[in-house]
Amino acid sequence: MKIFVKSAIVLAAIVFAQQSAAKSADPVAALLVQDARLAVVADRMLSANDRLCRQHMPVTGMFLHSSDQYRAGIAGQAFANGPIAVETVVPGSAADLAGVESGDGLAAIGGKPTSALARQDEAPLRDSAYAVLAELVGQDGLEIVVNRGGQQRTLHLQAPEGCRALVEILSKNEIGARSDGRVIQINYGLAADAGDDELAVVFAHEMGHLVLEHRRRLEAEGVEKGFFGEFGKNRRLNRQVELEADRIAVHLLANAGYDPAIAPAFWRTKLGRRAGGGLFRSSTYPSPEARAELAEREIADHLPGGRGPSYPAHLLALRDKPFN
Numbered sequence: 459m460k461i462f463v464k465s466a467i468v469l470a471a472i473v474f475a476q477q478s479a480a481k482s483a484d485p486v487a488a489l490l491v492q493d494a495r496l497a498v499v500a501d502r503m504l505s506a507n508d509r510l511c512r513q514h515m516p517v518t519g520m521f522l523h524s525s526d527q528y529r530a531g532i533a534g535q536a537f538a539n540g541p542i543a544v545e546t547v548v549p550g551s552a553a554d555l556a557g558v559e560s561g562d563g564l565a566a567i568g569g570k571p572t573s574a575l576a577r578q579d580e581a582p583l584r585d586s587a588y589a590v591l592a593e594l595v596g597q598d599g600l601e602i603v604v605n606r607g608g609q610q611r612t613l614h615l616q617a618p619e620g621c622r623a624l625v626e627i628l629s630k631n632e633i634g635a636r637s638d639g640r641v642i643q644i645n646y647g648l649a650a651d652a653g654d655d656e657l658a659v660v661f662a663h664e665m666g667h668l669v670l671e672h673r674r675r676l677e678a679e680g681v682e683k684g685f686f687g688e689f690g691k692n693r694r695l696n697r698q699v700e701l702e703a704d705r706i707a708v709h710l711l712a713n714a715g716y717d718p719a720i721a722p723a724f725w726r727t728k729l730g731r732r733a734g735g736g737l738f739r740s741s742t743y744p745s746p747e748a749r750a751e752l753a754e755r756e757i758a759d760h761l762p763g764g765r766g767p768s769y770p771a772h773l774l775a776l777r778d779k780p781f782n
């Protein structure tokens with residue numbers, strides 16, 4: 459887990475446009491391809507593991523974005539129907555079945571007009587829309603109003619409940635991923651190089667930090683990341699949460715119907731070794747081989763038959779214990 463400043467999110471498409479101009483003629487389209495892949499994985503993982511989480515939201519299957527996430531002009535067409543728009547829709551999801559389409563502008567959520575939404579701190583408008591959506595958890599049916607080509611349509615979603623998280627591809631080409639207790643971000647460079655199973659493993663690890671509430675627990679201990687995180691107690695606890703995330707990741711995968719063996723397999727691939735160790739070898743992270751062995755041991759000890767459903771009480775209990 460890397461703790462990051464919120465403004466990093468806003469920079470997304472801006473950084474992307476600069477870094478990958480040479481790689482892709484249309485950076486926004488390239489980003490959309492990876493967001494669509496991630497949306498499929500995220501929907502499946504968040505809804506399948508609902509009972510392992512303590513914070514919930516409706517899992518709609520629509521990924522939102524807002525025009526304030528982009529440098530002026532680079533994504534104009536995407537917001538023809540409004541400043542908060544549907545970026546991608548997961549096939550077969552609640553949003554898909556309700557008739558939501560990519561490119562729809564979001565005019566209202568649960569009766570609340572999105573024109574009344576304001577940005578919170580440095581976060582984009584998109585985040586405020588997700589916050590409204592998350593509050594509607596537990597209701598029977600979810601009503602949204604979309605703008606499409608000058609027409610307004612009211613659509614009704616039967617969205618399952620899932621773990622609460624904001625998920626996105628961050629427009630950086632370097633290999634990396636992070637979560638901060640609220641948002642799970644996977645770098646464009648990692649997603650683009652990863653196969654679908656590999657993307658699921660990376661997501662499962664980051665989601666593991668979220669499920670085990672690592673941000674809150676580390677903050678309660680006053681733990682720092684970055685340079686000072688390499689020393690003493692900081693180092694020990696930062697490393698401990700990485701191990702915990704790797705262990706619960708295999709349960710999260712199994713609950714979502716993946717073979718959890720894809721986790722140890724990933725840490726042994728070339729990409730997994732790069733993602734697992736970081737560009738600069740950090741003492742915070744165990745070696746990729748140690749991570750693979752840890753995952754294998756967790757499967758052998760706590761996942762009979764290597765499949766779900768799994769309720770890993772031995773790991774979930776850690777949320778309410780002080781670090782030892």
Ligand SMILES: [Zn+2]
Binds near residue numbers: 664667703
């Ligand atoms: Zn981590």
